Amino acid sequence: MLFSPILKLGYFKQYLKQPLVLTYTKICPPISTTKPVCPGSSGNPPSGTPSLGLKRAVKPGKVRMGFIPDEWFLFFYSKTGVTGPYVFGLVLTNYLFSKEIFVMEHEYYVGLSIFPMLYYASTRFGPDLGRSLDKSIDEYVETLEKARRDEACVYENAIKDAKDAQWRAEGQKLLMDAKKENIAMQLEAIYRERFMQVFRAVKGRLDYQVKLQRSMNRIHQKWMINWILQNVKKSITPDFEKAVLHKAIQDIAAISSKT
Numbered sequence: 001m002l003f004s005p006i007l008k009l010g011y012f013k014q015y016l017k018q019p020l021v022l023t024y025t026k027i028c029p030p031i032s033t034t035k036p037v038c039p040g041s042s043g044n045p046p047s048g049t050p051s052l053g054l055k056r057a058v059k060p061g062k063v064r065m066g067f068i069p070d071e072w073f074l075f076f077y078s079k080t081g082v083t084g085p086y087v088f089g090l091v092l093t094n095y096l097f098s099k100e101i102f103v104m105e106h107e108y109y110v111g112l113s114i115f116p117m118l119y120y121a122s123t124r125f126g127p128d129l130g131r132s133l134d135k136s137i138d139e140y141v142e143t144l145e146k147a148r149r150d151e152a153c154v155y156e157n158a159i160k161d162a163k164d165a166q167w168r169a170e171g172q173k174l175l176m177d178a179k180k181e182n183i184a185m186q187l188e189a190i191y192r193e194r195f196m197q198v199f200r201a202v203k204g205r206l207d208y209q210v211k212l213q214r215s216m217n218r219i220h221q222k223w224m225i226n227w228i229l230q231n232v233k234k235s236i237t238p239d240f241e242k243a244v245l246h247k248a249i250q251d252i253a254a255i256s257s258k259t
Contacts, residue, residue, distance in 0.1 A: 066122070072085060073085045076088065
């Protein structure tokens with residue numbers, strides 16, 4: 001066995017005790033010589049810091065040879081140095097080929113011919129395709145964002161219309177109060193007008209009674225004067241008239257002699 005001396009030495013047991021990091025994220029940085037602790041994945045987070053857990057990165061991590069993650073190489077640096085991952089890859093490949101675990105049949109050689117083509121296509125057309133896809137994704141995101149903004153604008157307009165309707169409802173309340181006051185003033189004016197009509201009607205009747213009483217008093221006075229005059233005239237005789245006339249002439253003569 002090719003690996004039996006190494007296994008007997010417990011060389012790989014030291015690696016099995018280390019955590020195997022297969023992905024690279026901003027939350028979990030790659031393993032370095034300082035061995036930073038990834039918050040949320042292992043160990044206790046600092047006091048006051050919420051547990052975030054693993055989070056999928058927006059962009060892929062750094063790779064080597066086009067498909068091997070850089071973290072796999074960094075995993076060997078603290079143990080075997082820079083050449084460790086390459087030696088491990090060669091030894092593992094030799095083991096797979098020698099034990100015919102990986103059989104080199106016709107599909108293997110087809111894969112060897114396809115792999116350079118895929119690598120060339122990914123390196124030559126991959127950036128342009130990525131930019132095109134990113135552009136389409138950005139346009140799709142912009143479309144969704146525009147729909148969200150339009151919907152938010154519709155809701156804002158609905159809220160504004162609702163506030164305007166509330167303001168108009170308050171104005172209608174004030175208008176109804178003004179109308180009620182106007183109706184009360186009209187009722188008061190009609191009441192005062194009808195009260196004045198009653199006052200004038202009563203005053204007219206009272207004035208009629210006063211005029212009637214005055215007319216009757218004048219008539220009674222006229223009749224009384226006429227009756228007195230008639231009775232006085234009837235009581236005056238010719239002798240009395242002559243005596244009164246003679247007395248008047250004497251009085252006038254006396255006054256004239258004094259003058």
